[in-house]
Amino acid sequence: MNILKYRGFTRCAISEKINYRSRLLLNLAQSGIEAAATFFLWRTLFNEQSVINGYTWNNMVFYIMIAFIMNATLGYGTESNISNKVLSGSIAMDLAKPLSFQHMCFAETIGSSLVEGILAIITGGGIALLLGDITQVFALSYFGLFLISFVLAFTIKFLISYFAGLCCFFTSNGYGVIYLRQVITDVFSGALLPLSFYPLWFQKLSNALPFQSIVYLPTQIFLGRIAVSAAWKLLGVQLLWVIFLWWFDRLFFHLAVRKITIHGG
């Protein structure tokens, strides 16, 4: 199978994202406001204490930054693109072509997330650099590890969003599905609160789920809170989730397609 034949989708998704600037900026603003709220909450808490649960204020600034970037990359616009295909029935035209729907969505998601991601890195990164001191938290030796972790985190987020999109085969409430997906991810990924702040049973639960791979694990590597050898182990965990979810989604798609009826016509 030829992966390269999907590259056009990435290219087109990029230009589409750029053409729809206003939507892109609105979605960025949504993530930005979320990040700002978290930011000010922590600011008040750090007025009382200089270290909370092992996090300094400076740590927290960059934690919020990574969470913001991860939230904005593959944002609502990109995610709803998948469920819209299912809900509008335009998926019929995709199925009539020699295409893997999953590969196609992934290729498109890479394209639009690239635009969202770069914008988020520039804005979020810029603000974080003004507010915090990156030299204290980030060691260049972790850069490669973090990059791999970030890519794996993105892939896992895609696979979860894609699954949510496929759920629209069974419900017409696309917004509800995406919202639920976002809430669950926000809680279990550590986007709201570093996972070490939660009770132990909750941490154990999160460990068994794929969501922490999206925000928590990459931040642990970025902030250098773990040794290099442990970081490699985390990458292994992320990779396993990628493989598992990839095949899980494929199976789900094949089962769903048998059940579904495509609307209209």
Add this chain to the structure above:
Amino acid sequence: MSIEVTGLTKVFRLPSHAPGLKGALKHIVKPQYTEKTAVDNVSFTIQDGESVAYIGPNGAGKSTTIKMLTGILYASSGKVLVEEIDPFEDRMGNARNIGVVFGQRTQLWWDIPVEESFRLLKDIYEIPDAVYRDNIALFTEIFGLGEFIQRTARRLSLGQRMRADLAASLLHDPKVLYLDEPTIGLDITVKENMRQFIRRINKERGTTVILTSHDLQDIEDICERVIVIDEGKIVTDVATHKLQEMYAHDRGVRAVLKHPDPQLIRKLSEDLRLHVTENDAHTITAMFNINDYTAYEVIHKIGQLTDISDITVIEPDIKQVIEKVYRSELVVKEESLL
């Protein structure tokens, strides 16, 4: 053999609940469904290079059948083979052999220029450069794509979009082309343009064409064979010209009279047992069966009774025939099948 369909059936399951909140709540506790058999034990075979009209009234099951043939929708039972491939087992393999146009949908990407959509399709179908170039050149010439190929699909008129869509479905030289209402909502010239083109592709490339349409002119112009489906069942499967020959017994004579004659209709009906209707005071139409009279005999008879100022002979056409099939006035018997 291009397409082989045996006992194809699709049953939709629809949630049925009483209207209102109470009904909805009841449905959650104890879901109830009604079943709708959209396609009912349909069988036919289509040879390479045939052009077949698949027609029937609204809701007959045409689109549902096409969706199953393309592998988009799974059958409840029955077997389909398209170019030796079972579309349910090998959707991708089947997709490589077929081109699809759904009049109500587009396969172009809304927000990118048509040209880019074509390029995407080139990648997807892995179309060789030479084939792609030749096809684009041909389609541009026939459809005048040059005028709007740089525009996004969103900014095209319906007619432009349909032409681009038809071109898109043929870029990879498919062996089978499915057209589900390809001329819906188009003006006469664009329709004619599309018909000519489809006929040409069918003749020159030997592409098998399966077309659904409510415009019977499409069928007369493009298709050599007609399959009629009604309430999910095939009611007629016959060569287009045979359909006309077999059932086109009715001819008519429309006569414009010099002087209105209130008695004329009664006289004609009694003498010749013709079905005569009055269009207005000066014009009458007499319908007759070609086995009983010639047009000359009918005209002669009217001429004996009154002075005629003008005469038109109404030839049977496929529209009347198919309307009759739809109204279940005609049922094709087994021996008249192809």
